Amino acid sequence: xxxxxxxxxxxxxxxxxxKAEGETERVERxxxxxRGLLEKNHELGQALGDPSISTERRExxxxxxxxxxxxxxxxxxxxxxxxxxxxxxxxxxxxxLSDLVAESKGSVVAEVRSAIPLDTERQQALAAALTKVTGxxxxxxxxxxxxxxxGLVTKIGDTIIDGTVRRRLELLKEQVR
Amino acid sequence: xxSIEGKTIVLAAEExxxxxxxxxxxHEPTGLDLILPAxxxxxxxxxAFLVVFAVLKKKAFPKIKEGIxxxxxxxxxxxxxxxxxxxxxxxxxQAYQAQVADARTEAxxxxxxxxxxxxxxxxxxxxxxxxxxxxxxSRAEESISAERGRALQELQGTIAGISVELASKVVGRTLxxxxxxxxxxxxxxxxxxxxxxxxxxx
Numbered sequence: 001x002x003x004x005x006x007x008x009x010x011x012x013x014x015x016x017x018x019k020a021e022g023e024t025e026r027v028e029r030x031x032x033x034x035r036g037l038l039e040k041n042h043e044l045g046q047a048l049g050d051p052s053i054s055t056e057r058r059e060x061x062x063x064x065x066x067x068x069x070x071x072x073x074x075x076x077x078x079x080x081x082x083x084x085x086x087x088x089x090x091x092x093x094x095x096x097l098s099d100l101v102a103e104s105k106g107s108v109v110a111e112v113r114s115a116i117p118l119d120t121e122r123q124q125a126l127a128a129a130l131t132k133v134t135g136x137x138x139x140x141x142x143x144x145x146x147x148x149x150x151g152l153v154t155k156i157g158d159t160i161i162d163g164t165v166r167r168r169l170e171l172l173k174e175q176v177r
Numbered sequence: 178x179x180s181i182e183g184k185t186i187v188l189a190a191e192e193x194x195x196x197x198x199x200x201x202x203x204h205e206p207t208g209l210d211l212i213l214p215a216x217x218x219x220x221x222x223x224x225a226f227l228v229v230f231a232v233l234k235k236k237a238f239p240k241i242k243e244g245i246x247x248x249x250x251x252x253x254x255x256x257x258x259x260x261x262x263x264x265x266x267x268x269x270x271q272a273y274q275a276q277v278a279d280a281r282t283e284a285x286x287x288x289x290x291x292x293x294x295x296x297x298x299x300x301x302x303x304x305x306x307x308x309x310x311x312x313x314x315s316r317a318e319e320s321i322s323a324e325r326g327r328a329l330q331e332l333q334g335t336i337a338g339i340s341v342e343l344a345s346k347v348v349g350r351t352l353x354x355x356x357x358x359x360x361x362x363x364x365x366x367x368x369x370x371x372x373x374x375x376x377x378x379x
């Protein structure tokens with residue numbers, strides 16, 4: 001089975017469960033936080049997807065990381081994915097889950113990376129601007145990523161709107177070459 | 178001659194004798210009588226000669242003639258044979274000379290061919306050497322040029338990398354929260370003025 005199909009299948013399954021349990025919003029929010037965590041900690045993602053580590057050990061690892069920060073539902077669902085040996089695709093599955101939740105509300109997810117946390121006011125302004133640009137209702141998800149140095153980069157589906165200092169420096173670097 | 182001499186001697190003897198006996202003998206032969214034999218002797222001699230001649234003509238002459246003819250024929254045939262051999266020899270000589278001439282011509286032709294071939298080979302070798310040298314030179318030049326280009330590019334890349342890394346560090350350090358917020362606000366403002374989907378806001 002192709003990776004994309006695996007991701008889609010798991011995301012759909014997780015979405016169906018959360019919807020049935022009426023916990024969609026919370027699980028999605030926590031899933032997004034977990035994605036940020038996985039992104040910052042590559043080793044964690046690697047370990048969760050490492051078939052040489054026993055399933056029990058991986059679940060313990062996940063439980064240790066999540067602790068009490070997330071709801072039991074989220075913990076259970078993520079544990080299910082890891083248990084099935086799909087730890088490597090966990091981040092992608094969670095991203096797709098966010099998309100599915102947004103789609104159900106008739107909106108799209110805009111993944112925004114910023115060097116600093118954005119206050120509600122700016123998030124709303126950004127969502128409004130993005131809605132205007134895309135013509136769709138946009139739900140902004142902010143990931144604090146210091147590597148962008150400054151400014152923002154927005155990813156909606158396959159579209160990337162990059163206005164970061166890092167990008168400008170990269171452009172400068174290409175020009176200097 | 179001998180007989181004449183004998184005669185003379187005889188005559189002389191006879192002369193002596195006559196001188197001594199001139200007083201006693203009155204009629205002695207003189208002139209032609211001294212030379213000519215007496216008639217009976219002459220007739221006898223003539224008859225004898227004729228007989229001998231007839232016998233010779235009958236028996237000896239044909240054989241002698243045959244012998245002479247045979248000899249003549251033999252000599253002629255020898256001569257002809259010699260002539261023919263001479264001609265043959267001349268023909269052989271001519272053929273030989275022609276062969277020698279042919280051989281010389283052939284030898285000259287082979288030598289000329291070899292010379293031409295050698296010249297061609299020499300030219301080919303020189304041309305190939307020149308081509309090889311040219312190829313080596315141009316390869317070396319290309320290689321040097323490529324190497325220089327690569328080195329230059331690497332240097333530029335390194336310089337660019339270092340510059341940007343430094344710039345990143347400087348920027349990262351100099352971007353205070355206020356500047357960060359300004360950057361975010363600018364982004365939102367630029368996004369608001371965008372008309373199309375996608376692209377890269379700068």
